Amino acid sequence: MTAFDYLPPLSHDDQAIAPDHGLFAVQPLTGGLGAEIDGVDLAKPLDDEMKSALRQALLHHLALVFRDQRLGPDELVALGHAFGDLHVNPFVAGLESHPEIMQIRSEENEEARFAGRWHSDITWEERPSLGSLLYAKTIPPYGGDTLFANMYLAYESLSPTMRRTLDGLRGEHTAFQGHARDAAFAEAPEKVVHPLVRTHPETGRKALFVNEYFTRGIDGMTSDEAAPILDFLYRHMVRPEFTCRVRWGEGALVFWDNRCTQHYAANDYPGSKRLMWRVTINGDKPY
Ligand SMILES: [Fe+2]
Numbered sequence: 001m002t003a004f005d006y007l008p009p010l011s012h013d014d015q016a017i018a019p020d021h022g023l024f025a026v027q028p029l030t031g032g033l034g035a036e037i038d039g040v041d042l043a044k045p046l047d048d049e050m051k052s053a054l055r056q057a058l059l060h061h062l063a064l065v066f067r068d069q070r071l072g073p074d075e076l077v078a079l080g081h082a083f084g085d086l087h088v089n090p091f092v093a094g095l096e097s098h099p100e101i102m103q104i105r106s107e108e109n110e111e112a113r114f115a116g117r118w119h120s121d122i123t124w125e126e127r128p129s130l131g132s133l134l135y136a137k138t139i140p141p142y143g144g145d146t147l148f149a150n151m152y153l154a155y156e157s158l159s160p161t162m163r164r165t166l167d168g169l170r171g172e173h174t175a176f177q178g179h180a181r182d183a184a185f186a187e188a189p190e191k192v193v194h195p196l197v198r199t200h201p202e203t204g205r206k207a208l209f210v211n212e213y214f215t216r217g218i219d220g221m222t223s224d225e226a227a228p229i230l231d232f233l234y235r236h237m238v239r240p241e242f243t244c245r246v247r248w249g250e251g252a253l254v255f256w257d258n259r260c261t262q263h264y265a266a267n268d269y270p271g272s273k274r275l276m277w278r279v280t281i282n283g284d285k286p287y
Contacts (some may be wrong), residue, residue: 008273011156023053024197033150033246035061046082059203063148063256065246071135073098076133081132081278087280104276116267118238119278120258124175126192129258130283136248140272147245147264148256151207154237155197169196170219171210193219198286200259207260208237209286
């Protein structure tokens with residue numbers, strides 16, 4: 001390999017559409033990941049066949065976009081429960097009536113926002129999230145998109161030597177990385193350690209599992225040693241070929257897999273308000 005190597009063509013066709021089951025239409029967003037799903041009313045209880053088809057679509061496309069949904073808090077919580085137990089964030093207050101619903105709220109003139117760094121949700125937990133469902137309540141007239149990146153492709157496009165090197169490493173994650181260390185975070189674990197490369201428990205595929213927001217080092221390395229590896233990975237893992245960008249509309253819902261993707265909220269809507277509701281599905285311990 002030389003310094004002039006280009007990224008090889010993506011070796012795995014993640015976006016090939018599965019055989020038509022007649023339950024909904026699937027339109028991939030890019031060659032990297034993501035699909036629009038048309039023909040599902042998420043406010044209605046999902047039967048087993050629909051749940052299983054949506055889970056298969058999620059495992060295949062990693063981020064599913066549903067448009068024009070009408071969900072109250074009960075419907076959103078029921079939808080999340082269809083795919084697992086829900087996380088209650090100890091640091092960010094949820095809706096009073098529904099603590100599982102985290103409000104991601106940006107006011108018109110607020111500068112500090114939930115935005116601006118690639119991450120996978122709650123990797124500072126021993127058992128990070130399986131997936132998140134984010135529902136758009138109020139959106140700016142333009143801007144505030146969310147970008148997603150495919151961590152399988154990020155891993156698979158590395159050289160065999162780099163993959164072998166990373167396979168043995170473990171990343172240190174902390175909730176303090178992305179937030180001010182204040183009393184609200186006093187109960188958070190100081191750090192948790194996860195493999196830098198995890199095996200997806202349902203697909204068996206390996207994915208990079210390290211992120212700029214919550215990862216603060218590599219277990220057993222000095223920060224000087226870890227920094228160039230992490231810097232390289234943070235640049236590599238979000239190459240445009242691995243990503244898609246979702247433009248929100250009111251009533252849009254995105255369901256993504258936190259085990260093999262990362263996301264980024266663009267903070268490009270100064271003077272506008274944005275309100276999203278999120279439910280976060282509990283996952284298992286990465287291996
Ligand atoms: Fe997030």
